[in-house]
Amino acid sequence: MxxxxxxxxxxxxxxxxxxxxxxxxxxxxxxxxxxxxxxxxxxxxxxxxxxxxxxxxLLGGASHIEVGGNPQLAAWPQVLQSVRKNEHVKGAAPFIFSQGLLTWESNVRGAMIRGVLPGEENKVVDIGHHMEQGKFETLMPGSFNIVLGSELARQLGVFVGDKVVLVAPDGQVTPAGVMPRMKQFKVSGIFNMDLYEYDAALAMIHLKDAQKLYRLGDDVTGIRVKVDDPDRAPFIRQEILRDLPRDAYATDWTLQNATxxxxxxxxxxxxxxxxxxxxxxxxxxxxxxxxxxxxxxxxxxxxxxxxxxxxxxxxxxxxxxxxxxxxxxxxxxxxxxxxxxxxxxxxxxxxxxxxxxxxxxxxxxxxxxxxxxxxxxxxxxxxxxxxxxxxxxxxxxxxxxxxxxxxxxxxxx
Known part of the structure; x- marks a missing residue:
């Protein structure tokens, strides 16, 4: 022009x-x-x-990969060892997942109960770095301590040192009928992930206490895995899946949150x-x-x-x-x-x-x-x-x- x-x-x-x-x-x-x-x-x-x-x-509170069994993971120590052999795995920890009711005085709230090993769980997710009150390490076997999300604690009206009652969904059969199993836990910590889904519903107890409460023996629900690159989690999941026993499966965060x-x-x-x-x-x-x-x-x-x-x-x-x-x-x-x-x-x-x-x-x-x-x-x-x-x-x-x-x-x- x-x-x-x-x-x-x-x-x-x-x-x-x-x-x-x-x-x-x-x-x-x-x-x-x-x-x-x-x-x-x-x-x-x-x-x-x-x-x-x-x-x-989501990745701050969710694992990159989860390995589970059907319905439970029995030989989990061997599976845990196999998972940790993968060069891309930065951390792996066993866990138990179930649901329950938490009560304090007249307040009742449903919660997702996760049984963990605090030392291993900190290698998978960073909940330990989001504690508002108390310490994550207070979850010790036999202590029956519990760590609550900040919104869940607010709804119940509890603080560190208060005692709540955890009601397990599957009860025990008695001549009077099915009676729910209940156990008193002491609130030893409150975390804030700044994600309402976790803060309002998640409660964490020690793995051994969860096994006793839910009568799982030595079994766990699965193993939570953290990898070096979350974007490559689907490919790493395929590598881990090849070494798992037939009754085990693996899923990753992209599948869990795909929708x-x-x-x-x-x-x-x-x-x-x-x-x-x-x-x-x-x-x-x-x-x-x-x-x-x-x-x-x-x-x-x-x-x-x-x-x-x-x-x-x-x-x-x-x-x-x-x-x-x-x-x-x-x-x-x-x-x-x-x-x-x-x-x-x-x-x-x-x-x-x-x-x-x-x-x-x-x-x-x-x-x-x-x-x-x-x-x-x-x-x-x-x-x-x-x-x-x-x-x-x-x-x-x-x-x-x-x-x-x-x-x-x-x-x-």
Missing amino acids: RYFELLLGLRYTRAKRRNHFISFISLASMLGIALGVLALITVLSVMNGFQKDIRAK YFRAVQIEKTMMFIILTLIVAVAAFNLVSTLVMSVTDKQSDIAILRTLGASPSSIMGIFMIQGSLTGFIGTLLGVVGGVSLSLNIDVVVPWLERVLGVHFLSKEVYFVSELPSDLHWGDVSVVTMIALSLSLVATLYPSWRASRVQPAEALRYE
Whole structure:
């Protein structure tokens, strides 16, 4: 494209129009593109941050791989030794998982009961580093101590030193009927994983105490495994599975949480499509702006054609004019979207204080604060889409301008 088209296109963009309505429509198109791009970048950053934050918190309390038996894992010491031989395994610990009712005075709450070996469990998950009160190491065999999630402890109304009663679901048969098994435990610690699913439902006791309470003998539910690279957990699981006995199985965190992460990805894709349509609507407002501009400048176009300007030159002038409007709108949107994404941890709390509401309740969502993780790849894709749509929107009006006949346009001048 020659310097002539560029210079004239820039001049038409800067010039004050005789028709103020055209200027208003042009400004509205520019701001529409800017807002669409801003919203798209911000929403994608929030979805990325949400996915990253949830993954980190899930892996903070969940094992990367779990090895289990059917229904229990009997020869678990041999299986544990076999698992630890894998070069990618950083830690492995036996566990017992069951359910129960915790009671204190008149308060009753259901809980997920996990029997663990504290020294080994700390090599698999980092619950020991999230203790609010007490110590994780107070879980000793025969002590019948229990460590509770912070929300579960709050619901029961207990603190460190209080004694709760754990009711096991499978009772013992007596002449009077089936009687539930109950055992008193002393609260020796309270942890806070900042993940409501764990904080409101998880209680941990020593492995030996769990074996006695649930009458498992020397059996365990399974073995929890931590690997060096969580993203390679499915492949490492296959390696571990080859050395397991026939009655054992293995699963990994991607299978256990597959539905959730798939739902987040689908939601991210749908939001991208919806917000791209908003950008498209704003970009195609340029069509009406340029059509009116072409109509307004028919005499100018006719004079340029008379002076020797080719139809392709006329088309280039108006493509530059429309594309520049789209470029400015996209630039404003990118700057605003990046700024908002990088400062969303400041903007959202400020809005919550001003409006007096809390957008994310930890009882409903996995997180209580709106996270953000800006990916420059997403910014590049959004920018290219917005610029491409703006360019496409200029084609028809520019082509229409190139078809203006000088004689017809100047007949009544």
